[in-house]
Amino acid sequence: MSLDPAFLDELRARTPIAALIGRRVKLARSGRNWKGCCPFHGEKTPSFYVYDDHFHCFGCGAHGDAISFVMQMEGKSFPEAVESLAGEAALEVPKASPRARxxxxxxxxxxxxxxxxxxxxxxxxxxxxxxxxxxxxxxxxxxxxxxxxxxxxxxxxxxxxxxxxxxxxxxxxxxxxxxxxxxxxxxxxxxxxxxxxxxxxxxxxxxxxxxxxxxxxxxxxxxxxxxxxxxxxxxxxxxxxxxxxxxxxxxxxRPKGAASxxxxxxxxxxxxxxxxxxxxxxxxxxxxxxxxxxxxxxxxxxxxxxxxxxxxxxxxxxxxxxxxxxxxxxxxxxxxxxxxxxxxxxxxxxxxxxxxxxxxxxxxxxxxxxxxMLFELLAEGTPANATPEQRAALRARLIETAAKIPDKGLASEYRATLLDRFFATYRGRRGGAGLSGNRRKGDRGGSWNGRDPGLVDIPPPPAGAGGPSGVDARLGMLAVIAMRHPELISGVEDAWCRLDLPPDQAELREALLDYASSGDLSGQGGVGDGALEERVLSALASRGLRERAEALIRNSCLPRPGATFGDGLTDVAPEVRWWHFYASVNRQRFEAEIAQDTQSWIDGGLDPIVWDRLKSRLEAQASLRVLEDGSF
Incomplete structure (x- = not known):
């Protein structure tokens, strides 16, 4: 059988020989190569080595490439071995003809x-x-x-x-x-x-x-x-x-200890x-x-x-x-x-x-x-003091690039790695330790028009109740929960920054994001931990925001552990509670994001890392539906 050498090269290139031989021989890593017991003669000490494009046994001298392995192992002729491997590699074997010869x-x-x-x-x-x-x-x-x-x-x-x-x-x-x-x-x-x-x-x-x-x-x-x-x-x-x-x-x-x-x-x-x-x-x-x-x-x-x-x-x-x-x-x-x-x-x-x-x-x-390198190349031209529009465009490019990887698990890891670098670069500390230092006012705020485009209608508080409006109050709850649980900020930052906030809340959000990015989150406690709350408030005081933060805490009436919210949301994990309030002012987008991320989790083989990021939002979604059904 005479075949085009270029076709045979392509067939060998598309046939990972270690994977092919590994179906029949138990192989173990040996540096860059693999080794195992030779399948062609009985041995107890491995002397059969698999390289990037061929195998060799130092015991019996067996030697060859992927095609010859199939021939020797399965007793096939050369044409039969080529046909078998070509089928696995999705290649069509050229017909043998006088012209081919x-x-x-x-x-x-x-x-x-x-x-x-x-x-x-x-x-x-x-x-x-x-x-x-x-x-x-x-x-x-x-x-x-x-x-x-x-x-x-x-x-x-x-x-x-x-x-x-x-x-x-x-x-x-x-x-x-x-x-x-x-x-x-x-x-x-x-x-x-x-x-x-x-x-x-x-x-x-x-x-x-x-x-x-x-x-x-x-x-x-x-x-x-x-x-x-x-x-x-x-x-x-x-x-x-x-x-x-x-x-x-x-x-x-290579000699033992020599660099590869x-x-x-x-x-x-x-x-x-x-x-x-x-x-x-x-x-x-x-x-x-x-x-x-x-x-x-x-x-x-x-x-x-x-x-x-x-x-x-x-x-x-x-x-x-x-x-x-x-x-x-x-x-x-x-x-x-x-x-x-x-x-x-x-x-x-x-x-x-x-x-x-x-x-x-x-x-x-x-x-x-x-x-x-991908992040550096894609972020080129996006300045450190980028506008929200520039940051959003870069983030979209990063996500789009990671999605090009067909391996769903690897694509998820690339997406997470690129976004981690994005947040560290554009949401990180820019002006000294902790919350001290000069910052541009309203860097993550933007103009306030009362609500995000995806807001649901939230009824105003009862007449005479006082305090902020229903929407403002629920937006403020996001900051209160973040103040009491700064360790959860990194997981909710992306969603939080998509919300248009009143200017006073936008500045407070900016400061809390800086506090979380400082990395000083050791010794964090739970809700009601007075020492922790005082620590966060002291840091906010360096930016002149303590009084504003305390006012939000007073107006929120956030219950202690074990207490019940007025709307029926019982004592749950802080990240679930945060997502509950996020969804109450951004429902349409929240539901769309959950649907998209759930499908990605399924397509990605039920990755537990993706699940950890998804489950708190699903719990918040379920609590909202319970409230809407009036079944609590």
Missing amino acids: EEAARARSLGDVLEATQRIWSRDLYEPTGRAGLDYLRGRGLTAETIAAFGLGWATDRRGALVDALRPLGITSDAMAEAGLMRLDEDGRPKGELFWGRVTFPIRDRRGDLVSFGGRILGDGQPKYLNGPETALFSKRRLLFGLDRARAAIRAP VEAVVVEGYMDVIALHQAGFTGAVAPLGTALTSEQLEVLWQVAPAPILCFDGDAAGRRAAIRAAETAMPLLSAERGLRFCVLPDGEDPDSLIRNRGREAVVAMFAGASPLSE
Whole structure:
């Protein structure tokens, strides 16, 4: 059975070999790899190792990839094993045909053309005609060993030189064009060599087979870097420069106590080569394109959380955003990303030469998780003193971005992490310890029009009752409960800040949010804890708000534990009580939010963390319905 090598590569890429073998063999982590007892011979001490793309038994010598494992384990033929794995990977197996066999043979012959070209260009680098290229590489600090290891070469600037050199080997211009070495005219006929007057970089697939070339021109010519075109062997979207060497380095056994090799994505050929020469042998680079989903899939087969390294300029930030957007729909609990940003004006190559290897070690060690980089990228342009509209827009972007992750549990964690950072940044303390310090008045207040757009009609208090209006009184209850239970503020802050409050209550809310964000919540007591209440009131006094707070407490008539509210709400958890009053002035939105969050909890697999955030609101909802039914 002759199949397109590209199809087989895609099949292997979509088949996590550890998961496949783990169905039959009990595997345990061994560094970056897995080990277990060999299924092909009886053993009690594990000597069977599973790597990112193959297995090997050091006892019996069994060796192979996902396809050969199925063949050996299940006794299937090659076509049967391919058909079985393709079905699991949702791939359609190309039909075997004379044409497919011809294409496979042609691919082998194209490889021969490229290898012959590589030998010529490697030789010419050390000829007088290649002196400029050799001087350039040495000037970039590359050693003779590195130049040889990466197979760097020189395509002479004499037009037709490669055609003349390959002709005695029986290689025609048509074969060169198929291999990506010739330009084509409008009719598809070869019309001239693609690479000339350039330093050449062999591009190899993950197995190390030569599939194309890249070239760098010397001087001011354009384009500065040039890659070969798409061919039967070469797909830019699926390959990474240096991947064959990086994979070998990452999966190689390490001495006990030695640091692991990090998978690092940088921008270009020279960055990869310089990093490898400096000992960072997990470096790879895209091939003239933004990082693609196919390249990310390949990366995750090599490492669970590779580092993406970007320039610190505007172009680097745009590239980071594109990479993050590409990655979000592909993330899972086992597949993440880290980011690092280069100092201004530096690339990895120049950083090594100018600041030394230790600077690169520190940079990679400080790589940020994707969640942190996402927040920084999405929050760019939103100032620390952002308006409510700006904060709302940013919050919506954060939630929308987290929702792109298909794994519901992971999406929930990202949403929580991004919003935690949002609240810490835009709701946190800004002006000294505790409640002291200068703050902008009404920062979270906004204009007061008596009610939020989602308010239900609340009847006014009985004639002669005095005190604030029904709506104002219930809004004030939110502040009173928060004063007596500041530990619950972080859980209700988002909802509380969506309410338009009277100016006096808005300023008090601002102060209480600051108090909660100060982190000094130790020793909190329950309702009726006079020491706690005095502590909060003392903090409010530093902002001149104590008298206002005491007036709210007096007007609220909040009962002590065990007492009953006038409306039938008995002694319940403080967060339930808070949500009860929130819903009484914001009912429509409250019901909509509960419905949405309940569905998210169900879709997310009944996550207990989500449930903890939801259950107090459900209890408040139930209490309101009891009151409405008159059944208390």
